[in-house]
Amino acid sequence: MRQTVRLFGLLLRGYVRDRTALFFSLVVPLMLMVIFGYLNLGDFGRVSIAIDDQAKNQASRQLVDILKGISTLNLSEQSTEDALTHLKRTELDMLVVIPSDFVIAPARPGQTVPQLTVYGDDARPQQVAVGRQIIAQVIDRLSFAVTQTAPVIAVKDETVQGVRLRYVDFLVPGILGVNIMQLAIFSVAFALVADKQRGVLRRIMATPVRVTSLLAAHVMTRLVIAAGQVAVLLLVALVLFNVTIVGGLGPLVVVALIGTILCLTIGCALAGRATSENQVPAIAQLITLPQFFFSGVFFSKNAAPELIRPVTNLLPLTLLNDALREISVQGATIWDVRTQILGLLIWTVAGFIVAVRLFRFEKF
């Protein structure tokens, strides 16, 4: 441990002296965030939703009127039959059917609660998720209004019309997760492979240093840089996109850093057998691309074949994004996302063991 800390101190000192590298390590996440954010906002900023109001009573009108007033939603009233046709042609993101027995009242034991039926377009998972979130929030607050109970979450003063959840609020945790993965994996993998090519690792491995100490020191060094990068990513999200983090910044940062450590160990593992810097992007894509597609950031998790879905739900990026999103959007606490955190930690330990096993210092 003492050895790790000493090596870490010296590696970090060397790293921060490279002002150019330092500058770009902070500018790149800024760029990524802005590009990802604007690209996605421009195209998919609104959720188009159809409502089939089969109740047509006071409560259902109230719900529909409120939903109409929310600018994130592009709302139309259609029959279920028509809407399903549109949904299949992906002209709609989702359909909500209000049942004829719809009332707004708190649930009582033994009494059935009216069920809203929601159909979603699998190809547009974010839009569907945002729509669901908004409807759930509106109904929650309507119920609070009826029962006069205080909301559990501290949004008492906000009117129902002021539902703050926008598309970007849902998108940003995912972008944060993807960027953490990319930046962490690439930074440490390139650093290690460059050291291998220049013969630095050879020279170091001619001493009795432990591979675990050396790799841990590299992970710690990059973690400091990555913490700065996470700060930039969050700053952009808060300042430029005005994102609401319901669960608070603290838990979000904790999970983001755990995710960073995990991705750094993945970077170490893939640098193990790489013999030139040119191999790094190729190997990295092999690891990051499937996660990119299957983690539900930009594409539906359901796009994956049924057989491998249990696996995709356990991928590092899926766990990271789920945890980030639950904190950011649903106001989850660290304790609420403990299963995801546990998963991330298991991956981290596994990644580190693999990294130590695969470590080679020769460039051939």
Added chain:
Amino acid sequence: MPPIVQVNDLRKRYGDIEAVRGISFFVEPGEVFGLLGPNGAGKTTTVEILEGLRRADGGSATVAGVDVFRDPSGVKRRIGVQLQASAFPDHLTARETVRFFAACYDLVVDELALLRSVELEERANQPQDKLSGGQRQRLSIATALVNKPQVLFLDEPTTGLDPQARRNLWDLIRDIQGRGTTVFLTTHYLDEAEILCDRVAIMEQGNIVALDPPRKLIDDLLARGFSKPVLQQKANLEDVFLDLTGHELREA
């Protein structure tokens, strides 16, 4: 005293190429031992096996009393190495570089004293990548001495240095020998071997073809009736060069 390096029937092959073909030799404590040979003769492979950096295919080797095959990290703790084609971590000063390697051995050392012993004290706070070739080789030797090694391995230490820097390094190597450290060096330069080494082994295609003190090898050759076709010059071009430019080290 038992030999400090003992090698028996050492073998190593890369695919079809037999790089080392069953060599045996030993190194006495306190001597400067030279391993000579043309490129591709198997010198570096042999040295890297002894340093615990590479696995052999057969035979046995002990360094400083430790079996290289069984306990490579025990060997690494007892030796110092300077490698060909290696580099130091980025953006550290000379002093921090020494500290980095001390940390690799989990030791705390007097960095300035070590740098002084290789005449680099005044460069202690200079970035290591800004040092001249000769200075970098001396820093490299300083990093190899952090653990007070019993054997110092130097792989072609003077390649690429100017004549002044070479002579300066020779003095340093003799100085290290004078402090009781065994030095195991490989080189292309035969004048270097002749001046520095107590004994030399000459390698050719994976075999050791001769092993003796340089003087004895020369005498044996003469005894076999060898004579140089041209008369020995009383001075050569290097003497001219040093006469004109002096023995003083040139360092920017």
